[in-house]
């Protein structure tokens with residue numbers, strides 16, 4: 001399949017590529033080593049209209065299409081997977097569900113500042129006892145007069161502590177299992193809202209991954225997102241889109257490692273010639289390139305499906321599964337082809353290999369994607 | 381090695397009164413109690429050997445705890461432990477006085493000192509004993525775990541005297557204090573020079589006492605439900621009544637209420653006490669992984685659907701700040 005990018009998509013690709021090379025790439029190593037949150041990158045994302053880029057202009061967004069979004073995440077992640085996930089979580093997991101399920105008042109109050117990039121968002125579903133089994137929520141919300149009183153905690157929340165607006169999920173009807181979960185919009189300064197531990201991670205080390213704690217957290221009744229007890233459906237639908245973003249992140253990491261490697265093997269000489277002249281090295285490159293393009297086709301296809309249809313669950317799951325799988329494989333090979341140098345922090349491929357691993361885990365593990373794919377195929 | 385030819389001349393039970401900064405190591409009280417039992421059966425005297433400086437008070441204390449006699453070697457150089465000097469002085473004392481049994485606590489100092497004395501005076505030593513007894517021939521039956529605790533070996537030393545053993549601290553009961561006890565203090569001022577020690581102690585650095593919660597039979601653990609650091613004081617009172625210690629969930633550690641060495645769970649310590657009381661802990665799988673093998677789990681939580689109740693043997697739904705004081709009061713009336 002040959003993707004003919006539109007003029008706008010091409011422009012976005014060029015713009016984000018320059019932004020990444022000039023701004024994100026130079027500090028990627030430092031934020032990885034220090035594990036600090038790159039506020040300056042978030043500010044650049046805001047300035048370039050990349051926070052809320054799919055949201056229509058009337059709500060403060062850039063009005064770009066889903067494929068442009070995928071291309072942007074891919075380009076950012078080529079050299080800074082940390083910035084890639086900050087951007088992806090904000091767009092796919094926060095702006096989108098408020099746009100899709102929010103009331104006009106909610107869009108006015110929450111979506112506009114998010115889509116303008118004045119505020120950062122986070123999505124909080126995972127709990128200590130509810131990871132892949134996300135329906136096993138233990139956080140509870142109880143209605144008291146005009147407020148929801150929420151108790152519980154969330155874990156591993158991307159942008160946690162840095163974000164101003166959170167979408168969280170809580171049980172509103174304990175007797176109903178997955179059908180008793182609701183979604184809420186929560187502001188950072190709500191009474192009873194606390195940030196717990198910030199995790200120290202193998203990769204994407206600059207992105208804050210935090211625990212959230214709700215102790216008798218009080219939020220207004222009108223912050224319920226979507227219908228009461230519809231939360232689990234909202235979460236699943238949101239994650240379908242999020243997975244396309246993570247697939248794009250994985251694709252970008254793989255592309256970045258691939259580009260570094262092609263460059264390196266042309267320069268490095270052993271046995272009197274560049275290692276690129278050895279046929280086994282060439283074959284590795286051929287395999288990497290082919291898988292990269294196959295993944296790109298799947299990822300772009302998922303984006304197109306989302307642009308033209310409401311049911312993109314299967315395409316998103318396949319794209320995330322395959323792209324994260326080959327991101328791991330390609331970064332591993334990239335380190336190998338760099339030899340001993342690839343194992344040092346002087347070169348960026350070791351960081352890319354560490355960054356790649358998380359794409360197989362978050363927003364649904366590879367195994368969960370396979371469950372989704374198989375269910376779709378077998379139910380047909 | 382040649383046997384001790386005059387075994388019958390050896391008489392009396394000795395214990396080494398290990399002191400640091402002129403405070404008796406707690407194991408000494410265990411040795412005294414154990415020694416007292418032996419001297420009764422052997423119809424002889426219990427002697428404590430003390431090396432220190434300005435320690436008359438300690439010598440008296442040893443009598444309060446049951447020593448019939450205290451041999452107190454006094455010299456400035458004996459304040460802090462020194463391998464060579466202690467070994468030489470104690471070996472000479474043993475050779476002169478011929479005790480039948482000599483017990484030393486298996487502390488770091490005791491484990492260093494005992495084998496050196498044993499080698500010098502050519503006798504047998506059993507390390508790290510956990511129980512002692514006597515046979516009809518006045519042989520000391522010295523029992524110690526071997527092969528990582530998988531077998532218990534009972535060892536005797538029939539042909540040599542004294543019969544030496546180091547005793548694992550914390551296993552035996554402690555002697556009771558009785559200020560009416562009578563005894564004799566023999567104070568000796570040995571001549572020693574600093575050059576005799578091959579080791580010079582430059583400084584003693586005290587490590588922050590890190591108590592190992594895995595060794596406790598009772599753990600009263602607190603989580604985020606405590607809401608404040610002071611909550612651990614309440615748990616501490618309960619733990620003390622039960623001769624236990626406190627523990628914590630990661631949430632309580634992260635909140636800064638308690639040191640990380642108390643954390644129970646996958647990334648903390650794995651514990652299996654007889655009783656584990658979980659107070660204000662929801663029961664996240666990462667926490668449960670570290671305590672599910674406890675013999676009896678008691679949960680106190682105000683949320684009846686908290687997952688901790690799934691593994692609890694006994695559960696109390698309620699505010700821990702109301703429940704625990706009730707438990708404490710009840711326990712106090714039972715004492």
Ligand SMILES: Cc1cc2nc3c(=O)[nH]c(=O)nc-3n(C[C@H](O)[C@H](O)[C@H](O)COP(=O)(O)OP(=O)(O)OC[C@H]3O[C@@H](n4cnc5c(N)ncnc54)[C@H](O)[C@@H]3O)c2cc1C
Nearest residue numbers: 123124125126131132156157158209361362363364365367
């Ligand atoms: C850096 C980072 C950022 C994250 N960001 C967010 C965020 O912003 N918001 C959020 O809500 N969550 C976030 N998460 C959480 C993430 O989505 C979960 O970690 C993930 O869904 C997996 O859940 P788990 O860690 O509990 O693993 P588990 O569910 O315990 O899975 C452990 C293993 O068992 C396998 N497994 C589980 N169930 C099955 C099954 N039925 N069949 C086959 N295999 C199975 C899994 O695939 C996995 O290999 C983040 C996590 C990390 C590490």
Ligand SMILES: Cc1cc2nc3c(=O)[nH]c(=O)nc-3n(C[C@H](O)[C@H](O)[C@H](O)COP(=O)(O)OP(=O)(O)OC[C@H]3O[C@@H](n4cnc5c(N)ncnc54)[C@H](O)[C@@H]3O)c2cc1C
Nearest residue numbers: 128603604605629630631645646647648660662667682700
């Ligand atoms: C990588 C990783 C490793 C981890 N390792 C560990 C680990 O080793 N150990 C560990 O413990 N956790 C660990 N965790 C954290 C774990 O997932 C949970 O977040 C944590 O155990 C929750 O602690 P908690 O039960 O104290 O707090 P919460 O889950 O917040 O529970 C508090 C409980 O207190 C109750 N409560 C509130 N007020 C009262 C009151 N007044 N009276 C009675 N009950 C009350 C509430 O109902 C609630 O059930 C780890 C997490 C991660 C991500």
